[in-house]
Amino acid sequence: MTDTTRTPARPGRPSFGIMTAPIQVGYDDLVRVWSEADEVPEIEHAWLFDHLMPIFGDPDGPAFEGWTLLAALAARTRRLRLGVMVTSNRFRPPALLAKIATTVDIVSDGRLDFGIGVGSRPHPPEAWREYPAHGLPFHDPAQAVASLAEACALIKRLWTEDKPFDFHGEHHRLTGAFGSPKPVQRPYPPILVGGRAAATLRVAAEHADLWNIPGGDIDDAVRRSALLDRYCADIGRDPASIVRSIHLPVDTDRPDAVREAVGEALDAGFRHVVLGLPAPFPEGIARWVAEEVIRPSAG
Numbered sequence: 001m002t003d004t005t006r007t008p009a010r011p012g013r014p015s016f017g018i019m020t021a022p023i024q025v026g027y028d029d030l031v032r033v034w035s036e037a038d039e040v041p042e043i044e045h046a047w048l049f050d051h052l053m054p055i056f057g058d059p060d061g062p063a064f065e066g067w068t069l070l071a072a073l074a075a076r077t078r079r080l081r082l083g084v085m086v087t088s089n090r091f092r093p094p095a096l097l098a099k100i101a102t103t104v105d106i107v108s109d110g111r112l113d114f115g116i117g118v119g120s121r122p123h124p125p126e127a128w129r130e131y132p133a134h135g136l137p138f139h140d141p142a143q144a145v146a147s148l149a150e151a152c153a154l155i156k157r158l159w160t161e162d163k164p165f166d167f168h169g170e171h172h173r174l175t176g177a178f179g180s181p182k183p184v185q186r187p188y189p190p191i192l193v194g195g196r197a198a199a200t201l202r203v204a205a206e207h208a209d210l211w212n213i214p215g216g217d218i219d220d221a222v223r224r225s226a227l228l229d230r231y232c233a234d235i236g237r238d239p240a241s242i243v244r245s246i247h248l249p250v251d252t253d254r255p256d257a258v259r260e261a262v263g264e265a266l267d268a269g270f271r272h273v274v275l276g277l278p279a280p281f282p283e284g285i286a287r288w289v290a291e292e293v294i295r296p297s298a299g
Contacts, residue, residue, distance in 0.1 A: 014266055016294045017045030018286065019085060019247060019276040022064040024057040029281055030069070031076055037286040038077040042294040045081040045113065046073075047274055050088045051120070052130040057279075059126065067100050074108035081111045085212060085247065085274060086194035088119030090136060090144060094151035095177055098158040102183045110184035113210070116152065117194040118144045145199040147171040152191065152207040159188035192245065196224050204242065205231035210272055212245035218264045221246060225269065245272035252282060255292040262297040273297075 020033055037043045050066040053059070066084045074082055082104075087097065097116075105112040118141070120127035131138040139147070150169045157165065158179035167174045183189055193204035194212040201224065204211045211228055213221050229239040246265045250258055262273055275293060277285055 012271065014271045014273060014298060015044045016042060016298070017047060017081075017272075017274045018043055018289065019047045019049065019274050020281065021056075021276070021279055022048050022066060022069055023051065023054045023279070024061045025279050025281065026062070027064070027069075027072075030064075030073065033277065033281045033286055034073050034077055034080070036284070038080050040286050040290045042290040042298070043080065043286060045083070045274070046077075047083055047085040047115070048073075050084050050086065050091065051127065052091070052134055053126070055126040067104065071104050071107050074104055074111065077108075077111075079111075081113050082108060083113040083115045083192065086115035086117035086192065089116055089148045089151050090119035090131070090138065094154045094172055095158060095174055095179075097151070098155040098179055101155075101189065102159065102179060102181060105183040105185060105189050106181065108184075110189075112183070112185070112189040113192055114155075114189045115192040115194055115212070116148070116155075118148050118197075118200055141197070142199070143171070145197070145203065148200070149203045149206070152193075152203060156188060156191075156207070159183055196220070198227060201228045202231050204228060205235060205237060208242050210243040210245050212247060212272070212274070215246045215248040215261065215265065218261075218268055221265070221270065222268050243272050244270045245274060246270040247274045247276055249276045250278060250289060250293070252278060252285070252288065258293050259296055262293060266297065 018037055020030055022030060034046055037046055048066045048070055051063060054061045054063050070082060070084055101114050150172050154167055154172060158177060159182060164176045164178040167177060190209040191207055192210040192212055193208040196213050205228060213224055225244055232239040248261050265273060275289055
């Protein structure tokens, strides 16, 4: 295993990936889909999400912890870039998260894209109940966004600084903080910030290599992307240095509608497309996505 100097994120040709929600499914199902996707060149990246309890289907059904599962899938694949879209900053202290992510980057030999966001808001209720169920605090939105900004700065320092340091912020306090080993990717894995709120976009403008928004309303996504441009300009950053990413659901009964949504996203400047696969995952779903969605859209 050798150090990898990452290629800075830049807009260009579109890249396509898949999202497999790790709830209401079994581990073997996830391994099957990711192993298949790893053999499909058109699929360049694969993602999990970060919920501790189901947010759809049987509320008492299975839900895997995202980062533990990501490490396992990293060891079972060889080519796909991979990540959690997106990590809830509410779940784990930033120094612990930096250590977890470093471990996955090493296990994957430098294939991690580090996705992070504020964490679930109280809608839908299914996404809120996981906090009291696990003894986790649910802070107000302003505090949560400020915590995210500090976390991003801290995690980058832990990935890059050669000596221990102290940090006394408003939301996080560390004494003798130090990250060892360092990630494989240098200076650190690409950072993807997910979210649509204006305050989160300010964090993305400062820290993100990629910014992701859940799809559905392309006009809203375009407006949010323009707002991100403005925030980048405010701090003297080139907006084109942040790749625009969008998550779009896949309906295997309506491939034309999926292709249309992908086409709209590409035309709007979203070059990093994440296709959310329906659960339970049909046999051959990765190849179906490549043949029915990606190839027609990329061509």
